[in-house]
Amino acid sequence: MEIEGSFWRAIAVYRIASLAYAALLLAGAGGYQRPALGWLVIGVMALWTAATTFAYSVARGRALLVIDLLVTMGCLLASPYVQGSGAGPAGVMPVTATWIGGPVLAWAVYGGRRAGVVAAIILSLGDLWLRGLRAFDLFVPASGAVLLILAGAVVGHVARLTKQAEERLQRAVEMEAAGRERERLARGIHDSVLQVLALVQRRGLEIGGEAAELGRLAGGQEAALREMIRGEPVSARYEDAGLTDVGALLRRYGSATVTVSTPATPLLLRAEQAREVAAAVGAALDNVRRHCEEGTRAWVFAEGDAESVTVTVRDDGPGIPAGRLAEAEAEGRLGVAQSIRGRVANLGGTAGFISVPGQGTEVELTVPAPA
Known part of the structure; x- marks a missing residue:
């Protein structure tokens, strides 16, 4: 140096x-x-x-x-x-x-x-x-x-x-250079790749059949690519404190059928907390894809205050019949119990499920925020 x-x-x-x-x-x-x-x-x-x-x-x-x-x-x-x-x-x-x-x-x-x-x-x-x-x-x-x-x-x-x-100065210079490169790539990708993917998605949905599936895949890749080029690195002072923006991890789940809404400011959790919360949200979205009809839409909302961070996953699927989660756990099918509730409980948080048959399911995850 x-x-x-x-x-x-x-x-x-x-x-x-x-x-x-x-x-x-x-x-x-x-x-x-x-x-x-x-x-x-x-x-x-x-x-x-x-x-x-x-x-x-x-x-x-x-x-x-x-x-x-x-x-x-x-x-x-x-x-x-x-x-x-x-x-x-x-x-x-x-x-x-x-x-x-x-x-x-x-x-x-x-x-x-x-x-x-x-x-x-x-x-x-x-x-x-x-x-x-x-x-x-x-x-x-x-x-x-x-x-x-x-x-x-x-x-x-x-x-x-x-x-x-x-x-820290060197890291800031590197982050600034990465931001400029991201902007340069974003302009080129927006003028070419993203427009092609959007066209494939629109035409595929219009044609239907197997083309509709290709259109949905193209839409998912378009959303993921948009998130990649718009992502901003967390400030170096947060990294030094071992904190991670959980919102940035959640936005990666965005696709043609999944809408992710996060605040403009970072939702900071400890790195291990952020990874576990993102994994629990991923498990909830996997359940939507596995148990709901193709094309079922899902929404992920994230918010936080000085005491906690709350992430809500909603879908417009058929919902979960009353008592079904308890039956699945009794049968040894521990997907929800371990992948979602277990992860959040290990972080000192809570996981709540609200489901109305025919009106979809809502999963609310709340974890304590770091001091």
Whole structure:
């Protein structure tokens, strides 16, 4: 990702600048009893700075992050040998100076604020131990450790938010491109395929017989194709929350004999809920095709509020005789009991059946809406 790459370049700049600062301290400040050993440590720091600048630009992984932390800790723990007897609470700054912040920033960018804080705590404990805080006296100033931990937390949090923003932006660009492509295809399909299917449906119904069946099939494909080219993707923020527009799933059932009506705004359910509700509606429509005369019309209505989503399936078939559903369940025919009632009950909802002989059947499915 381009934005994440900017973070790693900024870390490389920080490492180089802090390395130069550590070298200036060693060259200009007193208190180091073994400067030659100090320059050796500075040389190791320079080599590792060059190595990590290249490594983090081509590949990033946990192994590299752990090695980075260990090398930095090794350079930090070499400070007492450079400082000599001046080491301790009143001693001079460790030879690494602010260079130890590099791994903290790297861990934060890679793994977020928790990883950044962990790396900061590890290095802070090493720094405090060098300064003589073995008893961890809380009244002893430890501002460097606090700043290191805060830097890991803040940079990690900002890096994670930036990654999420970039991912959502990329998804929005892809959705916009898909929408433009859908519009382009819709224009071409409307001017050719849909008109041909509509003509086949109309002429087939006029001729009758087997041609009427072909006309009905063409009408079903026309409705499905219209739904496909008009479908709009659910907003990325809904997808991130694990929500799905059940209305989009229901509109796929639209055909020459099935009319689907859904609100203009999304009817959001959890993805598993939406799939189960759509499957229950599909089972209800299968019952219409199986038990009603050919050409029986059906209607699917969907609505919702803050508490629930209700889907109603109606048909103009002969209806269900009184007690027939109970008899079928007693005979072991569990199509309605399992495919419709069972699915909805597992979601914490209810399924109601209203049927009047000669006037069709109505199935009402109600499931609780997510908070």
